[in-house]
Structures are given as C-alpha cells and as structure tokens.
Amino acid sequence: MRDRSEEERQRWSVTKVGVEVSNDLTVKLVHTQAEGENKLKLYSYWRSSCSFRIRIALNLKGLEYQYIPVNLRKGEQFSPEFQKLNPIGYVPVLVDGDMIISDSFAIFMYLEEKYPQHPLLPSDLAKKALNFQAANIVSSSIQPLQNLAVLKYIEEKVSPDEKIPWTKFHIEKGFEGK
Ligand SMILES: N[C@@H](CCC(=O)N[C@@H](CS)C(=O)NCC(=O)O)C(=O)O
Numbered sequence: 001m002r003d004r005s006e007e008e009r010q011r012w013s014v015t016k017v018g019v020e021v022s023n024d025l026t027v028k029l030v031h032t033q034a035e036g037e038n039k040l041k042l043y044s045y046w047r048s049s050c051s052f053r054i055r056i057a058l059n060l061k062g063l064e065y066q067y068i069p070v071n072l073r074k075g076e077q078f079s080p081e082f083q084k085l086n087p088i089g090y091v092p093v094l095v096d097g098d099m100i101i102s103d104s105f106a107i108f109m110y111l112e113e114k115y116p117q118h119p120l121l122p123s124d125l126a127k128k129a130l131n132f133q134a135a136n137i138v139s140s141s142i143q144p145l146q147n148l149a150v151l152k153y154i155e156e157k158v159s160p161d162e163k164i165p166w167t168k169f170h171i172e173k174g175f176e177g178k
Contacts, residue, residue: 041065041068042055042092043091043092043094043095044067046069048092054092061111063111072091094111104139105139108135142175
C-alpha cells in the first residue's frame with residue numbers, strides 16, 4: 001500500500017462520517033468526530049461566558065475536544081500566536097481541521113450544521129426565531145457592554161467606581177427589558 005503523505009493523512013482524517021436515522025426513517029451521513037491531531041480544539045478561558053456557550057454546545061453534542069486555555073487576566077489574548085487565530089483578541093476560537101472560527105454565535109451555528117447529532121435548535125421556525133432573539137440579546141446587547149476590554153476602558157477613561165454600576169445597569173437592562 002502506498003504511504004500517504006502527511007498532507008494527505010491530515011486531509012483524510014479531519015472527520016469520521018457516521019449515519020443518522022431520523023424518526024421519519026430518513027438516513028443521512030453526518031460528520032462525527034475528528035481524531036488525533038485533527039481533534040477539535042477550543043481556545044477558551046474558564047471565566048468567559050462566550051466560551052461557556054461553546055463548551056456547553058460541544059458537551060451537549062457529545063463532541064470531544066482539546067481545551068486550550070487563554071488566560072485573559074494575564075493578557076494571553078494579545079499574544080502574537082493567539083492573534084494569528086483571532087486578530088481581535090477574543091475567546092472563544094474553535095479549530096476544526098483547516099477551519100478556524102471565532103465568535104461564539106458563528107461557532108455555534110457551524111457546530112450545529114456540521115455535527116447535527118443532538119440538535120441544539122428546535123426545527124419549528126417560530127421557536128428557532130425565539131432562540132435567535134434570546135441569543136442575540138445576550139451576545140449583542142448585554143455581553144459586549146461589559147466585556148473585559150470595555151470595563152478596562154471605563155476604569156481608565158471614566159472612573160474605577162463606574163465599572164460595577166455600568167455592568168449592573170446593562171445586565172439588568174438586558175435581562176429585565178427595562
Ligand atoms: N462576540 C464574541 C465576543 C467574544 C468576547 O467578548 N470574548 C471575551 C470573553 S467572554 C474576551 O475574550 N475578552 C477579552 C478582552 O476583552 O480582552 C463572541 O460571542 O464570541
């Protein structure tokens with residue numbers, strides 16, 4: 001048998017393919033899990049709510065992944081190695097073979113489509129829209145307003161005393177719709 005080149009080996013071992021049978025007996029091929037070098041990699045920080053979303057999604061889908069910590073308190077998001085993956089310097093970042101995806105919403109949607117086992121979204125359109133609405137309120141109207149970089153800016157340019165009231169105001173507004 002011909003010995004495969006490294007490049008060929010990587011290309012062919014990106015994912016295994018499995019068969020999923022739905023309730024209506026439709027059969028479809030699904031990507032299951034990559035192995036070895038090509039296992040999913042998640043760049044994450046334990047206190048990051050955006051990374052939590054992806055850890056939860058990966059676990060609900062039963063996908064194994066390699067956890068790569070990026071310590072935001074130590075400024076590891078600004079390292080040249082990490083900035084090559086995500087120039088804006090935010091976690092999470094997911095690496096799946098050749099794919100490098102940042103931003104939790106994009107990662108979530110990618111996982112949902114590529115690994116359809118244990119779906120995270122309802123198939124009903126109205127319910128799905130409600131899920132998108134809730135996800136977007138959190139990821140556009142709450143979290144970015146009290147991100148580490150924003151709080152640092154407020155601390156330095158406004159006042160350290162403004163940090164907590166600012167955070168509280170935006171979290172409450174988002175959750176209570178005030
Ligand atoms: N929209 C992005 C936001 C990512 C984000 O803000 N990540 C935070 C942690 S939750 C971060 O890495 N902050 C680093 C910093 O502010 O320097 C997402 O949903 O992934």
